[in-house]
Amino acid sequence: MPKKPPPPKTDPECIAAYTNNAVGIRYQITVPHAFALEYPVVAVVTDLVEISRLGSAKKDENLAFRRYLSAHHHRVEELQSLAAQIQPQIDCTTCANCCRCGVVEVHCGDIENLSRHIGVSIEEATRAYTRLDPENPGTRVLKNTRTGCVFLRGNLCAVYPARPKVCRDFPHLSFGTHSLGSRISSLTRWIPLCPIVYNAFENYKHVVGYHPQGRGLTP
Numbered sequence: 001m002p003k004k005p006p007p008p009k010t011d012p013e014c015i016a017a018y019t020n021n022a023v024g025i026r027y028q029i030t031v032p033h034a035f036a037l038e039y040p041v042v043a044v045v046t047d048l049v050e051i052s053r054l055g056s057a058k059k060d061e062n063l064a065f066r067r068y069l070s071a072h073h074h075r076v077e078e079l080q081s082l083a084a085q086i087q088p089q090i091d092c093t094t095c096a097n098c099c100r101c102g103v104v105e106v107h108c109g110d111i112e113n114l115s116r117h118i119g120v121s122i123e124e125a126t127r128a129y130t131r132l133d134p135e136n137p138g139t140r141v142l143k144n145t146r147t148g149c150v151f152l153r154g155n156l157c158a159v160y161p162a163r164p165k166v167c168r169d170f171p172h173l174s175f176g177t178h179s180l181g182s183r184i185s186s187l188t189r190w191i192p193l194c195p196i197v198y199n200a201f202e203n204y205k206h207v208v209g210y211h212p213q214g215r216g217l218t219p
C-alpha cells in the first residue's frame, strides 16, 4: 500500500529555510506511459520563495479545491501525468524542504538498510538515528536536529542510497489508479513547501476545469 506523505511541520524555521538552500535531492515520479503527455502542463513556478508566498496566499482556495476534489471523481492519472512532467523542471537540490519539514516513518527494512550503509549494528542505528513517534504509538521515525532530518547535510542526504522508503517515494504523487481519497489532505498541506506538489495542484486545477476566479477565491 502506498503511504501517505508525512504531514509537514509548520514552524517558521521550515518556511524560512526556503532561502538557505544550496544542494539536495532529486526524486523520480513515474506514470503509465499512456498518460505521460495527455495532460500538458500550463505553467511551472520554480522560485521557492514565490511558491511559499503563493501557497500560503492560496490556503483557502486550496482548501476549497480539496473539497471540490472530494465531491467529484477525477482520475488520479491526471495528477500523476502533471507531476511527471513537472518533476524534471524542479531542482530538489535547491529545496530539500521535505527533509527539513517532514516526519520520516521508518520500518525494520529501512533501519536494516541504514545500518548496513552506515556500518553499525541495527540496534545502534535504531538507538542513534530513530526515536518513537509520540503521535503514533509503536511507530519509529528518524530523529531530527534543529535544521531537519538527522541525515540532512546542507541540502544533501548523507545516506541517499539507503534512505527510507518514505523518502524515496516522496512526494507520493505517483501511486495507484484510484482516486486521491485520504491522501488529498496530507498532500495539500505540502503545497506551500514542495514545488512539485504546488505546481502539480495548480496545473491540476486547469486540467479538471476548476476556476477559483469564478468562486471569489483568487488571492
Ligand code: SF4
Pocket (backbone or CB within 6 Å): 024, 025, 026, 027, 090, 091, 092, 093, 095, 096, 097, 098, 099, 170, 171, 193, 194, 195, 196, 197
Ligand atoms: S520538498 Fe519537493 S521539491 Fe523540495 S526537495 Fe522535497 S520533493 Fe523536492
Ligand code: SF4
Pocket (backbone or CB within 6 Å): 025, 098, 099, 102, 104, 142, 149, 150, 151, 152, 153, 156, 157, 158, 159, 160, 163, 164, 167
Ligand atoms: S533520510 Fe535523507 S532523504 Fe530522508 S528525510 Fe533524511 S535527509 Fe531527507
